[in-house]
Structures are given as C-alpha cells and as structure tokens.
Amino acid sequence: MRWIVYSILSLMISITASGQGTQTLISGDIDHGGYGAFLVKPTSIHGSAGVLTGGRGAWIIDHTIYLGGGGIGLASDVNTAPDSLLDFGYGGIMAGYIHNSNEVVHLKGGVMFAAGSAGQHHTRFDDGEEDAVDFYVLEPEVNVQVNVTEHFRVMTGISYRLLTDFSHLGISDGDLRGFSGTLALQFGAF
Numbered sequence: 336m337r338w339i340v341y342s343i344l345s346l347m348i349s350i351t352a353s354g355q356g357t358q359t360l361i362s363g364d365i366d367h368g369g370y371g372a373f374l375v376k377p378t379s380i381h382g383s384a385g386v387l388t389g390g391r392g393a394w395i396i397d398h399t400i401y402l403g404g405g406g407i408g409l410a411s412d413v414n415t416a417p418d419s420l421l422d423f424g425y426g427g428i429m430a431g432y433i434h435n436s437n438e439v440v441h442l443k444g445g446v447m448f449a450a451g452s453a454g455q456h457h458t459r460f461d462d463g464e465e466d467a468v469d470f471y472v473l474e475p476e477v478n479v480q481v482n483v484t485e486h487f488r489v490m491t492g493i494s495y496r497l498l499t500d501f502s503h504l505g506i507s508d509g510d511l512r513g514f515s516g517t518l519a520l521q522f523g524a525f
Contacts, residue, residue: 368395369403370523376407376494378515381421381506386411387515393429395525398436404428405447415455415506423511425451425472436525439482443490447474451498453506468503470511472496478517482525490519 369392376387388410393403406426413421431445454467478492494515498508 365397368398368524369393370395370488370521370525372405372490372519372521374405374407374490374517374519376515376517378496379513380409380423381413381415381510383413384411385409385413387423389426391429391519395433395523398525399433400431401433401445402428402430418458419455420458421453421455421506422467423451423453425449425470427472431476433480436480436482441480441482443478443480443492445476447472447476449474453501453511454503455506468501468506470501470508471499476517478519480521486522486524488521488525490517490521492517 372391374389374391376389378385378387386409387407389405389407391403391405393401395401404427406424408424409421413423415421427447427449429445429447431443434442434444449472450469451472452467452469474494474496476492476494478490480488480490482488494517496512496515498512501508
C-alpha cells in the first residue's frame with residue numbers, strides 16, 4: 336500500500352515540476368516590428384473611375400503575422416447626380432499573413448473589417464449639406480511586396496470591397512463594392 340502512495344506522490348510531483356512554465360500559443364524568441372504606410376487604390380465607384388487614398392499601420396509578429404488598422408477615402412470627384420459629388424470612406428482593423436518576408440519579393444495577404452459612410456454633397460449650394468448612410472466593409476486582399484531597403488517596402492496588389500446592403504439617394508452598395516488595385520509605400524521595422 337505504501338508503494339501506491341509513493342507512486343501517486345511521485346507522479347504528482349513530476350507533473351507539477353514539468354508544468355512550472357506558463358503555456359502559451361506563441362513562445363520562444365519572437366521578433367516584433369511594425370510599419371506605417373501610405374496607399375493609393377484605383378477602383379471603379381458608382382460606374383466611374385475613382386481613386387481611394389489612405390493610410391495604414393500595423394504590428395508585425397515574428398515577420399509573418401500583422402495586426403493593425405487603417406482608413407481610406409475617395410480622393411477623386413465622382414458625380415452621383417447633376418451638381419452632386421460622392422463622398423465615400425471607411426476605416427477599421429486588419430489582419431493578415433506575410434509569406435517569406437525576408438525574400439526580396441514575397442506575398443502578403445489579409446483582410447480588413449471596417450465601418451464607413453457614403454453620401455453626396457451638392458456643389459451648387461454653399462450650405463455644405465450632406466446626405467450620408469453608414470455601412471460595414473469586409474475587404475480581403477492579396478499583395479506582392481518588394482523589400483527596397485531594410486526599412487522601406489513597396490506593395491502592389493488587388494482587393495475586393497464587400498459592403499452591407501443599403502440604398503440611399505440613388506447610391507447602392509452595388510455602386511460601391513468591387514475590385515481595387517493597391518499601391519503602397521511602407522516604412523518601418525519589418
């Protein structure tokens with residue numbers, strides 16, 4: 336009977352001794368970095384050619400995973416009606432994966448979850464009144480990155496904007512969803 340008690344105590348001590356460290360999903364030596372980026376996204380909006388511009392920033396975990404946020408807005412004039420121009424923009428959080436970031440040319444893919452607003456303002460009136468509607472965006476993207484220097488990268492790629500259903504003053508989610516190209520200048524510690 337004594338040997339059973341000793342065996343149980345020995346097993347408990349060995350289990351306790353082996354579990355001294357905190358168990359985590361990510362462990363070991365992990366590199367951290369981050370970047371800020373300026374981007375231009377040519378696209379089709381409301382049946383016209385448009386240009387979106389904006390910025391992003393992200394935390395990079397072990398050269399492979401990034402988490403961050405950004406915002407994008409319409410920089411070109413898009414007519415929605417006579418004497419009316421489209422206002423369109425969105426911003427939110429993003430996450431993604433960088434494949435072989437140490438290679439000169441490599442792939443990067445991710446997704447942005449955002450909230451935005453679309454409306455129109457009247458160019459003929461000086462009152463600046465604007466009618467707008469809010470929406471949510473899911474925007475997956477695939478990009479190619481080029482390591483220009485240790486702290487500067489150029490990224491180009493394609494994304495697709497998916498918007499929640501809405502229709503307001505002749506503007507619908509179908510007018511605003513679609514493919515965009517991407518050209519970004521990224522600065523940081525990669």
